[in-house]
Amino acid sequence: MFKKILIANRGEIAVRIIRACRELDIRTVSVYSEADRQNMHVRLADEAICIGPAQAEQSYLNVPAILTAAEITDSEAIHPGYGFLSENPQFAEACAASGIAFIGPSPDNIRLGGDKAKARQVMKRRGVPVVPGSDGPLDSVAAAVKAAKKIGFPCIIKASMGGGGRGMKIVNAEEQIEDAFYMAQREALTAFGSSELYLEKYLQDIRHIEVQVLADTKGRIIHLGERECSIQRRHQKLIEESPSSFVSEKLRKRLGELAIRAARAVKYRNIGTVEFIVTPEEEVYFMEFNTRVQVEHPVTEMVMGVDLVKEQILLSAGMPITAKKVFKPRGSAIECRINAEDPDRFIPSPGKIEFLHQPGGPGVRVDTAAYCGWTVPSHYDSLIAKLITFGSNRQEAIARMKRALDEFVIEGIKTTIPFHKRVLENRDFKEGRINTSFLDRLHKPETPTG
Ligand code: ADP
Secondary structure, rough: OOEEEEEEHHHHHHHHHHHHHHHHOOOOEEHHHHHHHHHHHHHHHOOOEEEEEEOOOHOOHHHHHHHHHHHHHOEEEEEEEOOOOOOHHHHHHHHHOOOOOEEOOOHHHHHHHHHHHHHHHHHOOOOOOOOEEEEEEEEHHHHHHHHHHHHHOOOEEEEEOOOOOOOEEEEEEEHHHHHHHHHHHHHHHHHHHHOOOEEEEEOOOOEEEEEEEEOOOOEEEEEEEEEEEEEEEOOEEEEEOOOOOOHHHHHHHHHHHHHHHHHOOOOOOEEEEEEEEOOOOOOOEEEEEOOOOOOOOHHHHHHHHOOOHHHHHHHHHOOOOOOOOOOOOOOOEEEEEEOOOOOOOEOOOOOOOOOOEOOOOOOOOEEEEOOOOEEEOOOOOOEEEEEEEEEEHHHHHHHHHHHHHHHEEEEEEOHHHOOOOHHHOHHHHHOOOOOOOOHHHHOOOOOOOO
């Protein structure tokens, strides 16, 4: 087992990893930028090293600085968290070349997970259904037009190397393709360093449902059920749940089998997430493979009684999965992402937290690195806390979430707490009538009662 792990991340996920390490009796090293000197992850770790200025390119994405920090602290492994270097195959390779274990899957697994056009092709070959779309990347506008005409409108143009809901363009007619294609190319090149695009049918009224998988070095693969992530803004998740109220036992079995088939197809090792689109008719399509711990992993932990971060560390140390064969969800869990953002306009609201009171009581979990007096910097992602509630059923989890949101007080900055309260009051949400267009409908009149 590892004796010391360096955490190449910040904020709530760094704190989450430190907690898992403490329980496994592993020492921790935090790295931080000059903007994060006063951060909780710096204070909680056994050791902490400054790796550069505030700009992420010079600190949390600075591979030589991070590897040097690992070497001088005698760290045996690096946990990348999510975001930053977590899905960078060159970083995983650089760790291996320095004799440091990367807590995650192989560089090849990461490379395929990051190349969505290629992953689609691999899945299709292995009998995992994919959304109808282009066969591989598009090399020209003409190729995009041809693919779109074949599958019909509306379509969605996506960046092969895309992520975080960015770089996607919906096209409703042939004459929109050219502009959308060049715009998507430009955005993809700036954001992901590659202008490669592909195209899919844009499906309506769909749900985003993903399956958590665990795979050990012996080739054993299990799944831990689904997470419903359909409450999204601009294709980014805001509220997640497990289990999904839409998923029947039969559908859960199918999703699980497809996720395991997807993981087997790429000889996956470590924890990972297979994302699917699910239509109202229960058709299931592979969307992408995420090769890291997800922001929303706690909802699975709550209903499955598993510590996914500890499992991830154990798998990376070459340990086998010890868990029983089939997990059944117990109760219901919901996560609200609390961002330092204006809740109406969703624009960042960095600044000093003047007062903080965290909710507690039965079935409430708060994953955060925020504290009273801490200044939220403007340089990074605006997620400052994850509020997770657990109940014996969805109704109780929702009631607890409402209660916990009322107890949660953050003063000095704006947060998305008022937004979550609005969603939780919505009748369609309460009754589980959700899909990825839910937020577009939120301000429109609700379905009338009969
Ligand atoms: P990213 O990696 O950037 O998160 P994804 O491919 O996972 O991108 O898509 C993000 C979200 O965009 C999905 O959760 C879904 O809401 C929407 N989306 C993606 N592909 C389609 C599609 N073919 N039809 C409808 N919605 C889609």
